[in-house]
Amino acid sequence: xxWQVLYNTRDDRxxxxxxxxxxxxxxxxxxxxxxxxxxxxxIPREDTNPHGQPxxxxxSLDAAGALGLIYHYLTSxxxxxxxxQIFALNPSTVARYRAFALVILRDTLRExxxxxxxxxxxxxxxxxxxxxxxxxxxxxxxTIGSIDGLxxxxxxxxxxxxxxxxxxxxxxxxxxxxxxxxSPRVGIIKGCVYNxxxxxxxxxxxxxxxxxxxxxxxxxxxxxxxxxxxxxAASIAGRIQAPLKSNQQLPRDPQERDALLxxxxxxxxxxxxxxxxxxxxxxxxxxxxxxxxxxxxxxGANTLGVCLRSTNLRTERVGVNEIRTVYMRYWEEAEDxxxxxxxxxxxxxxxxxxxxxxxxxxxxxxx
Numbered sequence: 001x002x003w004q005v006l007y008n009t010r011d012d013r014x015x016x017x018x019x020x021x022x023x024x025x026x027x028x029x030x031x032x033x034x035x036x037x038x039x040x041x042x043i044p045r046e047d048t049n050p051h052g053q054p055x056x057x058x059x060s061l062d063a064a065g066a067l068g069l070i071y072h073y074l075t076s077x078x079x080x081x082x083x084x085q086i087f088a089l090n091p092s093t094v095a096r097y098r099a100f101a102l103v104i105l106r107d108t109l110r111e112x113x114x115x116x117x118x119x120x121x122x123x124x125x126x127x128x129x130x131x132x133x134x135x136x137x138x139x140x141x142x143t144i145g146s147i148d149g150l151x152x153x154x155x156x157x158x159x160x161x162x163x164x165x166x167x168x169x170x171x172x173x174x175x176x177x178x179x180x181x182x183s184p185r186v187g188i189i190k191g192c193v194y195n196x197x198x199x200x201x202x203x204x205x206x207x208x209x210x211x212x213x214x215x216x217x218x219x220x221x222x223x224x225x226x227x228x229x230x231x232x233a234a235s236i237a238g239r240i241q242a243p244l245k246s247n248q249q250l251p252r253d254p255q256e257r258d259a260l261l262x263x264x265x266x267x268x269x270x271x272x273x274x275x276x277x278x279x280x281x282x283x284x285x286x287x288x289x290x291x292x293x294x295x296x297x298x299x300g301a302n303t304l305g306v307c308l309r310s311t312n313l314r315t316e317r318v319g320v321n322e323i324r325t326v327y328m329r330y331w332e333e334a335e336d337x338x339x340x341x342x343x344x345x346x347x348x349x350x351x352x353x354x355x356x357x358x359x360x361x362x363x364x365x366x367x
Contacts, residue, residue, distance in 0.1 A: 001087060002085070007068060014360070018071075021071065041054060044100060102303065109313065110309070115316075116309070116312065117192055117309065118190065120216075126144050126217070126221045129145065132185070143224055145183045148225060149202045150278055151171060153292070154166055178196065178205070180274075180281070191209055193208050195300050197294070213239040214236050222241055223241070243271065284310075287303065
């Protein structure tokens with residue numbers, strides 16, 4: 001089957017294109033607890049004992065196949081029929097294996113130190129990241145990262161009340177909201193609030209981030225956001241800074257005005273790192289381009305949690321430079337330019353037909 005051919009090649013480019021990780025990272029996850037969990041746990045189903053002895057000889061995939069299945073699912077926008085062709089599974093087995101593998105992958109990534117989404121733990125760590133920023137933006141001493149909101153399309157609910165609650169009037173659609181905090185090492189996520197269903201304002205979603213800024217961040221350090229992002233209550237005044245708004249009044253004194261504009265220019269420049277981080281995150285996980293299932297909140301939370309931790313693991317293990325020069329190049333070569341740059345305006349059928357994983361395996365996708 002196509003999966004066995006791909007796995008036996010042990011080719012980094014093939015692994016990166018189809019699963020978003022190289023062979024070394026794939027093996028690391030497999031050996032860090034995924035294989036053990038797959039081999040020692042019973043796959044949940046209605047006609048089996050959840051505490052019974054797993055029968056590995058009766059399974060259609062081994063641990064490596066299960067890990068390949070879930071990363072093919074997360075990295076692509078392909079329908080399940082394509083996964084059935086790649087892994088030679090029937091529809092019910094794909095759904096069952098995918099749900100089980102997602103849970104044990106989530107638990108495995110939680111135990112890998114490089115995959116943690118961990119806030120700054122000390123003043124020394126804050127100072128180290130601030131120096132990275134000051135090396136390029138000399139007026140931004142005290143900056144430790146950037147923050148931005150992320151809205152992911154969500155399927156409409158059959159329940160009218162739930163459908164109304166998840167509708168975002170500003171964006172004219174149904175969305176799940178997230179807030180991500182990026183360190184100066186673009187790609188490392190230091191804090192997040194995700195899977196907030198409905199039309200929540202960023203100020204409500206970011207409450208946990210505000211509390212970390214207030215209680216766990218040394219004085220004098222702050223994040224940078226765009227002008228539309230709420231900067232919290234008075235208790236965290238100055239902890240989130242943003243560029244000047246349009247038509248904002250400037251000081252009359254020429255020196256003060258020039259200093260303010262110079263500082264604002266660097267704020268605008270560094271704010272772009274959050275956009276880069278979001279673009280890298282979205283480019284990595286094709287599944288997030290499709291509407292999330294409103295009826296499966298736990299599954300959505302697990303999907304987002306795995307994507308966030310996998311992003312950190314990849315950045316820590318591979319490094320930002322290689323991601324930009326190798327990973328992003330492979331992804332962009334395998335897809336059309338507008339898929340990555342303007343996918344919000346590409347219809348879902350086109351997303352699936354032009355998906356890089358589907359192109360790699362040359363699977364048939366329904367029109």
